[in-house]
Structure formats: structure tokens, C-alpha cells
Amino acid sequence: MTGAPLRSLTILGGRDKAGRPEVGEVTLRAGDVACIVGPTGSGKSRLLADIECLAQGDTPSGRRILIDGAEPETALRFAAHRKPVAQLSQTMTFVVDLTVGEFVAMHARCRGVPDPGSRVPSIVAAVIAGANDLSGEPFGPDDALAELSGGQSRALMIADTALLSASPVVLIDEIENAGIDRRRALDLLVGEEKIVLISTHDPILALLGQRRLVIRNGGIAEVIATGPDERASLEILARLDRALLDLRERLRAGRRIDHLPDWPALLGIDKERETTPWTP
Numbered sequence: 001m002t003g004a005p006l007r008s009l010t011i012l013g014g015r016d017k018a019g020r021p022e023v024g025e026v027t028l029r030a031g032d033v034a035c036i037v038g039p040t041g042s043g044k045s046r047l048l049a050d051i052e053c054l055a056q057g058d059t060p061s062g063r064r065i066l067i068d069g070a071e072p073e074t075a076l077r078f079a080a081h082r083k084p085v086a087q088l089s090q091t092m093t094f095v096v097d098l099t100v101g102e103f104v105a106m107h108a109r110c111r112g113v114p115d116p117g118s119r120v121p122s123i124v125a126a127v128i129a130g131a132n133d134l135s136g137e138p139f140g141p142d143d144a145l146a147e148l149s150g151g152q153s154r155a156l157m158i159a160d161t162a163l164l165s166a167s168p169v170v171l172i173d174e175i176e177n178a179g180i181d182r183r184r185a186l187d188l189l190v191g192e193e194k195i196v197l198i199s200t201h202d203p204i205l206a207l208l209g210q211r212r213l214v215i216r217n218g219g220i221a222e223v224i225a226t227g228p229d230e231r232a233s234l235e236i237l238a239r240l241d242r243a244l245l246d247l248r249e250r251l252r253a254g255r256r257i258d259h260l261p262d263w264p265a266l267l268g269i270d271k272e273r274e275t276t277p278w279t280p
């Protein structure tokens with residue numbers, strides 16, 4: 001654990017793959033969500049890895065990461081239990097022979113949750129409830145960890161990271177196809193005053209963040225603040241997304257999709273005033 005709460009994380013720019021300097025400085029504060037966007041191979045994972053290891057000019061990018069405006073002490077970089085950064089990777093496979101309840105209780109004890117006798121059962125219940133809120137398929141404490149679906153595993157790790165991990169910085173490598181409610185996942189993490197960085201191409205996630213770091217050829221080329229027009233678009237995208245989720249749920253439940261939603265009504269488009277006919 002890191003002790004005092006972390007207030008800010010600063011990325012001091014290094015160089016791109018061609019050795020050119022990138023955007024000089026980006027500071028994120030507790031409760032901030034920043035998205036990392038860029039083409040395949042542009043260096044998104046490199047940036048996450050630089051933050052994860054609290055790079056000090058000793059990685060290919062030459063970036064330096066500051067905690068609360070200062071270079072982190074060496075122990076913070078190399079002692080696993082004191083690391084301020086948690087990373088949720090794209091694939092989540094459990095290979096231990098434990099139930100969900102046993103695993104979360106064990107993690108709670110490792111994380112030093114005080115008085116295991118009374119606190120652990122309630123924190124286990126809170127983590128499982130949080131995970132069930134994110135994934136469409138509920139599971140319980142007696143279910144085997146190894147038998148959880150991809151979406152359930154991912155939801156469990158997000159709830160576990162939000163509620164149990166002491167790490168104030170959370171790095172997420174793409175959660176778009178994980179079958180979980182992405183907005184709730186972010187709310188859960190941000191509600192705990194974490195700094196969240198997500199590598200994503202999902203328009204909803206991208207617009208939910210306050211900023212987007214655009215990566216090109218290995219460097220941060222631009223920092224885009226989410227503007228008011230984009231926030232308005234987010235509401236429409238969220239409606240579309242809910243409608244698509246509904247259709248997915250129907251399919252999951254073995255039902256038919258004979259009728260599609262009334263899209264113009266759903267998106268708040270006034271049919272009377274529409275002048276340009278839409279053609280597929």
C-alpha cells in the first residue's frame with residue numbers, strides 16, 4: 001500500500017519512435033479518466049507500461065512519470081506490494097482451484113483489509129455485488145473461479161480493483177468487448193477517486209473521459225479535451241448502445257429480433273423536420 005492518497009500523476013514527455021519529442025507534460029488528478037487512442041502498433045501499450053513501471057527515462061520512450069509532482073522513491077517502483085498502479089489486461093483467465101468467495105477473501109487479506117473476521121465477509125459480498133452489477137450473468141461466492149465466463153471474470157477484476165486494490169492509478173487495456181457495462185465500470189472506479197487510463201477505440205468510453213491522449217508513431221502527438229458537442233453526442237451514443245445491449249440480451253435469452261427499435265424516436269430525431277432521406 002502507498003500510504004497517503006495520491007493526488008496527481010504526471011507524464012513528462014519523451015520521444016517518439018523517430019526520436020522526435022512528444023507532447024511535453026500531461027498531469028492527471030484523482031478522479032480523472034483519460035483515454036489513449038491511436039492506430040495498431042502506435043505505442044498505446046508502451047505508454048501504459050511506462051506508467052505501470054513508473055518509468056524514469058529508462059524505457060524506449062524516454063518518458064518520466066512523477067507522483068504528486070515528484071520523482072517516486074525507488075521502493076515505490078520496485079516493491080510489488082507498494083506499487084501505486086494496477087493494470088487490468090485484455091484477457092483474464094483464472095487458473096486457481098478456488099471459489100469466487102475464497103479468492104476475493106484471500107485477496108482482501110493480502111491487501112491488509114483490517115479485522116478479517118468481520119470485514120472480509122462484507123467486502124467479499126460488496127465485490128461480488130459490484131461485479132454482478134457490471135456483467136449480465138450473475139454469479140455467487142460458491143461458484144468456481146475457473147468456470148467464470150470472460151465477461152464475468154473481467155467484471156470481477158474491475159470490482160476487485162475498484163473496491164479492494166489500494167492502487168490509486170488503474171490502467172485498462174480495452175474493455176469494449178468484455179460483455180460488461182462500461183459506463184458503470186468507470187463509475188465504480190472513478191467513485192473510488194482513482195486515476196483511470198484506458199486504451200480504447202470505443203466511442204462511448206473515449207467520450208466518457210475528460211481527455212484523450214492521441215498516440216502517433218510511439219509518441220503523444222496531441223491531447224484532446226472532451227468538448228460540449230462531444231458530451232452531447234455521448235448521450236445519443238449511450239441511447240444507441242443501450243438499444244444494442246437490449247438486442248444482445250434478447251439474443252442471449254434465446255428470443256427473436258423481429259422488430260428493431262424506432263431509431264429516430266430513440267435518437268430524438270424529429271421525422272417531420274427531417275429533409276434529407278436516409279439511404280443505407
Ligand SMILES: Nc1ncnc2c1ncn2[C@@H]1O[C@H](COP(=O)(O)OP(=O)(O)OP(=O)(O)O)[C@@H](O)[C@H]1O
Nearest residue numbers: 015016017039040041042043044045046060061218
Ligand atoms: N516511443 C517509443 N520509442 C521506441 N519504441 C516504441 C515507442 N513507443 C512504442 N514503441 C514500440 O513499438 C511497438 C508497438 O507498440 P505498442 O505495442 O505499445 O503499440 P499498441 O498501440 O499498443 O499496439 P496494438 O494496438 O496493436 O496493441 C512496441 O515494440 C513498442 O515497444
